Structures are given as structure tokens and as C-alpha cells.
Amino acid sequence: MKNLGYLFWAYTLIWIVLSAxxxxxxxxxxxxxxxxxxxxxxxxxxx
Amino acid sequence: MEGPFRRxxxxxxxxxxxxxxxxxxxxxxxxPNEVTMGVVQRIFYFHVPSAWVSFLAFFVVFLGSILFLxxxxxxxxxxxxxAAELGVVFCGIVLLTGPIWARPVWGTWWTWExxxxxxxxxxxxxxxxxxxxxxxxxxxxxxxxxxxLGIVGFLDVPIxxxxxxxxxxxxxxVFKTGGGEGLAPVMLVTFMLCMLTFxxxxxLLLIQRLRLGMLRDELAGLLEREQLLEx
Numbered sequence: 001m002k003n004l005g006y007l008f009w010a011y012t013l014i015w016i017v018l019s020a021x022x023x024x025x026x027x028x029x030x031x032x033x034x035x036x037x038x039x040x041x042x043x044x045x046x047x
Numbered sequence: 048m049e050g051p052f053r054r055x056x057x058x059x060x061x062x063x064x065x066x067x068x069x070x071x072x073x074x075x076x077x078x079p080n081e082v083t084m085g086v087v088q089r090i091f092y093f094h095v096p097s098a099w100v101s102f103l104a105f106f107v108v109f110l111g112s113i114l115f116l117x118x119x120x121x122x123x124x125x126x127x128x129x130a131a132e133l134g135v136v137f138c139g140i141v142l143l144t145g146p147i148w149a150r151p152v153w154g155t156w157w158t159w160e161x162x163x164x165x166x167x168x169x170x171x172x173x174x175x176x177x178x179x180x181x182x183x184x185x186x187x188x189x190x191x192x193x194x195x196l197g198i199v200g201f202l203d204v205p206i207x208x209x210x211x212x213x214x215x216x217x218x219x220x221v222f223k224t225g226g227g228e229g230l231a232p233v234m235l236v237t238f239m240l241c242m243l244t245f246x247x248x249x250x251l252l253l254i255q256r257l258r259l260g261m262l263r264d265e266l267a268g269l270l271e272r273e274q275l276l277e278x
Contacts, residue, residue: 003087003151010147032262
């Protein structure tokens with residue numbers, strides 16, 4: 001099929017961008033959550 | 048706010064995943080090849096919904112920025128910031144898939160025609176918005192300046208939408224009004240399904256990104272409290 005390579009690269013790039021964003025989001029979320037947990041435990045009245 | 052978000056996420060995640068699988072199945076196995084462009088036209092089913100979602104995201108930035116300037120409530124600023132980041136991601140997808148589609152159809156990766164140029168300008172404006180947020184002196188100044196840029200930047204969206212009609216370029220008109228042949232029913236159903244799926248994906252990601260913004264605010268508050276206690 002003509003131009004199949006273009007179709008392959010378009011969809012591959014879409015998934016790479018979306019996956020990279022999801023990974024970055026979850027890394028930032030877990031880093032912030034653990035930082036907040038640490039701080040809360042250090043502060044008086046914290047969990 | 049956390050409770051309703053969790054419930055919405057619990058519903059949205061499986062629904063969006065299933066819809067995405069159905070979309071991919073229809074795009075690659077159900078819809079026929081378009082007569083003139085052939086197989087490469089299938090890029091359209093993810094390219095246009097990405098453009099739609101980026102416009103939606105920048106509209107949320109516009110709305111959040113107005114509401115922040117009006118009410119001064121931090122939530123609207125966090126919402127605008129979250130939507131701007133998502134808008135840049137989806138607009139980036141548009142700018143990546145567009146040239147890949149253009150190369151076999153137009154014979155060139157890029158042309159400085161109205162819609163492409165204004166879309167690139169939109170992406171650059173909101174990249175500047177995100178960079179600005181990291182450069183301001185304090186939180187209040189950052190939010191105020193970002194809100195102004197968020198409102199002004201959105202003016203480019205209607206220009207992009209009407210650019211094909213205003214300055215006749217290569218870019219096809221997706222939504223035709225009046226006469227003329229549109230998409231075949233099977234293509235239209237697939238396209239609308241992709242639009243719905245991308246909209247739900249946007250809401251799902253927006254909730255996650257909103258949570259990140261709220262955690263940042265919580266952390267800033269805790270750090271302030273710690274400094275007060277130490278000082």
C-alpha cells in the first residue's frame with residue numbers, strides 16, 4: 001500500500017507524545033505527593 | 048474537590064480506554080481508503096480531534112484566565128495553567144502529524160500558508176505562556192501576567208478556524224456548510240467517535256494535571272509554614 005510509512009509514523013508519534021506526557025505527569029505527581037507526605041510528617045500536627 | 052474528581056476518573060478511564068480501542072479498530076480496519084489521498088488520509092481521524100482538543104484546552108485557558116482576573120481565586124489560575132500544558136501537547140501532535148500528512152499529499156512537509164502558520168503561532172504563544180510561568184518573580188505576578196497572555200493568545204484560535212476561508216490555502220475545509228460532498232457515513236461516524244474519545248481523554252488528563260497544580264499549591268503552603276516555624 002502506497003504511503004503506509006507516513007501513516008505508521010503519524011500514529012507512532014501520536015502515541016510517543018501521549019505516552020511521554022502521561023509518564024511525565026505521573027512522575028511529577030508521585031514526586032510531589034511524596035514531598036508533601038515527608039513535609040507533613042516533619043511539621044507539628046502532621047500525619 | 049478530590050472526591051468528585053476521583054469518581055469522574057473512575058468512570059472516564061475505562062470508558063476512554065474502550066473508546067480509544069474502538070477508534071483504532073475503525074480507523075485501521077473499518078473505514079475505506081479515501082479516493083484521492085489513499086491510506087494516508089487516515090491520519091485525519093486523530094489529527095483533527097487533536098486540533099479540536101487543543102482549541103478546547105486554549106478556550107479553558109481563556110475562560111480560567113478571565114475568571115482568575117475577575118475573582119482572584121487561585122483555582123482558576125491552576126485550571127488555566129493545567130489546560131495550557133495540555134493545549135501545547137495536543138497542538139504539538141497537530142504540528143507533528145500535519146506535515147507527515149502533507150508530504151505525500153502536497154509534496155512538501157511544510158508550507159507557510161495561513162492555517163499552518165497561525166497554528167504554529169498558537170503553539171509558540173502557549174509555549175511562551177508556560178515559560179513565563181517559570182520566570183515571574185512571585186506567584187501573584189506570575190498568575191496575573193499568565194492570565195493576560197492566556198486571554199490574548201486565544202485570539203489566534205478564531206483566526207486559525209476561519210483562515211481557510213479568509214486566505215485560500217492548500218488546507219482542506221473539514222466542516223463544510225451548504226452544498227458539496229462531505230464525508231461518507233462510515234467515515235463520519237468514525238470521525239465523530241474519535242472527536243468524542245479525544246474530548247474524554249482531554250477531560251481525564253485535565254483532572255490529573257489539575258491535581259498536580261493543587262498539590263504544588265499545597266506544597267508551597269507547607270513550605271511556607273515550615274519556614275515560619277523555623278524562623
